[in-house]
Amino acid sequence: MSVNARLGLWSKLANTPAITSKLAAAPSGFEKAIYHEQAPTGSAFPYIVFSKVAGTKVRAMQTPEAFKRETWMVKAVDRGTSSKLAEEIAEAVDAALGGGMLTITGKTVADINHVGDIDYPETSGDQQYRHVGANYRLTLT
Amino acid sequence: MPATLKSRLDGIALELQPRVGAAVKAGAEIIAEQAQANLVAGGHIRNDELGPAIHVERQDAAEYSVVAGDEDVFWGHLLENGTTRAQPYPFLVPALVEHEDTVVYLVQGALEGL
Numbered sequence: 001m002s003v004n005a006r007l008g009l010w011s012k013l014a015n016t017p018a019i020t021s022k023l024a025a026a027p028s029g030f031e032k033a034i035y036h037e038q039a040p041t042g043s044a045f046p047y048i049v050f051s052k053v054a055g056t057k058v059r060a061m062q063t064p065e066a067f068k069r070e071t072w073m074v075k076a077v078d079r080g081t082s083s084k085l086a087e088e089i090a091e092a093v094d095a096a097l098g099g100g101m102l103t104i105t106g107k108t109v110a111d112i113n114h115v116g117d118i119d120y121p122e123t124s125g126d127q128q129y130r131h132v133g134a135n136y137r138l139t140l141t
Numbered sequence: 142m143p144a145t146l147k148s149r150l151d152g153i154a155l156e157l158q159p160r161v162g163a164a165v166k167a168g169a170e171i172i173a174e175q176a177q178a179n180l181v182a183g184g185h186i187r188n189d190e191l192g193p194a195i196h197v198e199r200q201d202a203a204e205y206s207v208v209a210g211d212e213d214v215f216w217g218h219l220l221e222n223g224t225t226r227a228q229p230y231p232f233l234v235p236a237l238v239e240h241e242d243t244v245v246y247l248v249q250g251a252l253e254g255l
Contacts, residue, residue, distance in 0.1 A: 037223075037228040037229065038223065038227070038228040039225070049223065049229075051223070051228065051229050051231075053229075053231040053234045053235060053238075054231065054234055054235040054238040054239070055238075056238060056239070069238075071234060071238060073222065073229060073231070075222065077225060079225075116234075118222055120218050120219075120222065122219065122224050122225060124224070124225065124226070129224075129225050131222060131223075131224075135234060
């Protein structure tokens with residue numbers, strides 16, 4: 001199911017103009033600057049990285065997998081000393097996912113909860129990077 | 142014959158906070174141990190430094206945080222959430238997700254004894 005959740009999340013992010021209008025152009029072979037787990041080497045900034053953090057199956061009413069909860073991280077990454085653009089992208093992601101409208105093949109998305117912010121700088125050599133986003137918990141039935 | 146009612150509310154109120162606090166702290170320690178185990182399972186370089194730096198901090202009455210790092214070991218969040226050069230390796234949030242029901246059971250157990 002994680003495959004479909006990944007595809008559903010990517011599709012939601014990639015088809016939200018308020019998000020994609022703020023992202024850099026994607027490198028050859030990529031449709032949008034929205035990457036699973038890690039951006040390819042040489043990617044332009046800013047971009048989005050999303051990845052699965054955790055998943056649990058919940059038994060209920062004698063059904064082994066009555067529903068499933070998956071936690072996904074979605075964060076914007078930008079280069080520079082200001083977090084402003086990364087924050088704006090993260091807010092656009094939050095608005096898109098906060099609406100609860102997410103299509104995942106084979107499942108019904110019962111709920112999307114913002115469960116925690118992510119906000120930290122990264123220093124590498126003389127470069128600074130800003131990571132801003134959140135963890136989201138999807139409840140799938 | 143008149144009935145006499147004795148209130149135990151004062152006693153319960155006195156016991157409530159330390160019992161719940163102890164249960165939450167025990168739950169946080171289980172999550173911290175799981176986070177350490179997740180690091181070991183991932184076979185991460187330098188987990189011998191980060192693992193021991195995962196600890197529980199009291200924030201308030203019956204409120205505890207599981208913290209991955211200290212003044213010397215500062216990269217826990219970079220491992221958890223990733224960098225521009227390394228993909229995320231979540232070890233902390235999965236520990237919380239795995240044991241959040243455990244914390245609820247511990248608190249329920251503490252309340253049942255009142």
